[in-house]
Amino acid sequence: MLRVGDLDRAIAFYTDVLGMKLLRKHDNEKYQYTLAFVGYADESEQAVIELTYNWGTDSYDQGTAFGHIAIGVDDIYATCNTIRANNGNITREPGPVLGGSTEIAFVTDPDGYKIELIQMKGATKGLKG
Incomplete structure (x- = not known):
């Protein structure tokens, strides 16, 4: 899962630039976040990436533990x-x-x-x- 500051921009990158497919997207009104799942195939076939957008948050500190x-x-x-x-x-x-x-x-x-x-x-x- 990656937290993103602009969900539309992130989806465009993973789909338009890297060629993945937007598999599904879900808004959670109560907790104010949106999830989008992208990948080259459904998770029943391959790993996918979960993009999480917390409403109103446009950037994150990435920390030192994540590599790539x-x-x-x-x-x-x-x-x-x-x-x-x-x-x-x-x-x-x-x-x-x-x-x-x-x-x-x-x-x-x-x-x-x-x-x-x-x-x-x-x-x-x-x-x-």
Whole structure:
């Protein structure tokens, strides 16, 4: 679950930039929050991300415990080109990790959360470049 300061902006990023689907959205009038679930498939098939918007709160301190979300991709270079074309913020261009051969890149969402893209050999789920 990620707390977001602008739910529409967050949904647009995860759907338009990262290519996820908005699976469902629910308002809780009594406790003044909205939940949106995004993913590449339903949670019966894959993990999904819960975006939580607490009404009237437009930003959060992220703290030091959270690192990043990681997503496996088929073609990290094509994926980054797609993200760039959709005005996504790539903070580390694709390439091998230091001292290794696994190719990664990093993207930051509108609330500052880091998302690591990992080149997956023969992956069938996640972002398509």
